[in-house]
Amino acid sequence: METIKLTFLGTGSAIPTKMKNHPAILASFANENILIDCGEGTQRQFRQLDLSPTKLTRILITHWHGDHMLGLPGLFQTLALSNYNKTLKVCGPKGTRRFMQLIQELIFNYHINLEIHEVEHGIIVNEKDFQIQASQMSHGTPTLAYSLILKDKIRLNKSKLKKLKLPNSPLIGQLIRGKDIIHNGKKIKAKSVVYIDKGKKVTFVLDTSFNKNALELAKNSDILITESNFSSEEQEKAKEHNHLTAKDSATIAKQSKSKQLILTHLSQRYEHNPRIIEKEAKKVFKNTKIVKDLDVIKI
């Protein structure tokens, strides 16, 4: 199965710090390079890792708070100056068309081809090998969380086929469809030569308060990435600002039966003591990790 490379370009929150840029995550696989949110300074983070923003194929915006989108005008300008010749597909919640219009007016001298989609929930992209799902979060402004799903693939055990001296014939098609066949007077069971290469699921739950949709969307994720702006000691503040606590994030990971939890979007208050957040989450969900700017995780 294809590897998904997750590059954490920015792992901070509303105010950037010396160590942390505003939020942005790059998910790369096959010919896709998908940017999830684009805080101010994101394009500079591409340069730090010698990545080219001209390889971008899609942008998923979770919501239009400044820390998640102020990098877009500069990024689009750079793409125009770099002769970006693809059509960049941008998905976001209600209001996305209007905000994208404003950005285009702001950088009126610079043009790239954009395909803008205002989406709500469900399957928003359905390609042959992968799917993107969206679900509405609860953050006081239209906000989405996304899942990226690489689909299961049916594969043939080629060395076994060679041993059985099975030619490249319509019989192979029957095996792929799960039908047993007779070859040279011998029965060959589909199950013995066909197997499923299991797909992968990565879920991105950024700004939101705890909600049922997040649990459903994240169900059985290989990696669940969530914001973790507060600790439980600031429960009231988290509620007031519609954010997750570390405990909330870990509860989503546990209840959704995700395999690993990655925490990002930590408040500047935890710049020097992220362990407080990590410890709290690990009490509920052991396989938890906090990421820093420019960290890369492959699955």
Ligand SMILES: [Zn+2]
């Ligand atoms: Zn935020």
Ligand SMILES: [Zn+2]
């Ligand atoms: Zn926000």
